[in-house]
Structures are given as C-alpha cells and as structure tokens.
Amino acid sequence: MRRQYSIPERLGGFGVAVAGAATVWPAFSAGTGLGLPCPLRWSTGIPCPACGLTTAAVDLAHGRLLASLADNPAALALAILTVVTVPLIVLRQLGLVATPVPWSARARRRTQVAAIAAAAASWLFQLHRFGFV
Structure with missing residues (x-):
C-alpha cells in the first residue's frame, strides 16, 4: 500500500523541487534567454x-x-515549511514517526480559508509593491 502524504508534506516536497529549480534557473535563463512572464501582468499590467x-x-x-522578502514573502514561508517537513518525511519513511491522520472536514475548511487569506495578502503585497495600492 502506498503511503498518503499530508498537505504540509506535499508542500514541503514542492519546496524541495522549487529550491532545486531556483538554483539552476539563473544559468538556464541566461543561457537560453527564456523567462517566466506572469500571464496576468503581461495581459493587464496588474500583478x-x-x-x-x-x-x-x-x-x-x-x-x-532581504531581496527574497522584498520580491515575495511567500517564498520564505515555503522555505520554512520545507525545512520543517523534509525531516518529518524522512522520519516517517523510516517508521520513526506515525503516518499522518486524515484531516477532518472542519480542518480542511479552515486550511482553505487560510490559503485564500494568504493569497489575498500576497496579492495586496504585490499590488502595493507595484504601486497599485
């Protein structure tokens, strides 16, 4: 049976992938001239x-x-979550920590509300950073 990963573990795994990509992205971008434009900002001017x-x-x-925080504080939040969850994943794989318990519907709803609030805060931050607010 394949083990289910918790949402924080999944985000931590995503953070590992982001960290790997972030270390090679500058060389790739400089070598190819390719970038990652924001579709919303490209089409409307709004970040x-x-x-x-x-x-x-x-x-x-x-x-x-400090530069990272000025660009988007969510990257630091993901990095902190990654640093915390990667050892947890390893300990769970070794059987030293119990597997995660499925979240209740109430806990999932609270997490959804928190994610929406975080996205709204991030958008306000970006709007302020680019002079829209």
Whole structure:
C-alpha cells in the first residue's frame, strides 16, 4: 500500500523541487534567454498574487534573504515549511514517526480559508509593491 502524504508534506516536497529549480534557473535563463512572464501582468499590467515568486526563490537559494522578502514573502514561508517537513518525511519513511491522520472536514475548511487569506495578502503585497495600492 502506498503511503498518503499530508498537505504540509506535499508542500514541503514542492519546496524541495522549487529550491532545486531556483538554483539552476539563473544559468538556464541566461543561457537560453527564456523567462517566466506572469500571464496576468503581461495581459493587464496588474500583478498576480504569485508575482515575484520565481525571483524570490532564486534570491533565497542564493542567500539573499532581504531581496527574497522584498520580491515575495511567500517564498520564505515555503522555505520554512520545507525545512520543517523534509525531516518529518524522512522520519516517517523510516517508521520513526506515525503516518499522518486524515484531516477532518472542519480542518480542511479552515486550511482553505487560510490559503485564500494568504493569497489575498500576497496579492495586496504585490499590488502595493507595484504601486497599485
């Protein structure tokens, strides 16, 4: 039977992938000239809640914490979650920590509300950063 991963573990795994991509992205981008434009900002001029995440992740991967925070603080939040959950995943794989218990409907709903609030806060941050608010 395949083990189910909790939402924080999945986000931590995503954070590992982001960290890996952020370390090689500058060389790839410089070598190919390709970038990752924001479709919303490209088409309307308005930044999306995720604007700056690629830049923030690259800054964070290269030790530029303040620059990363200025780009998008969500990258630091993902990095912290990754640092916390990766050891948890390893301990669970080794059988030293119990597998996660499925969340109740109430807990899932609270998490959805928190995610929506975080996205709204990120969007307000980006709107302010780009001079819209």
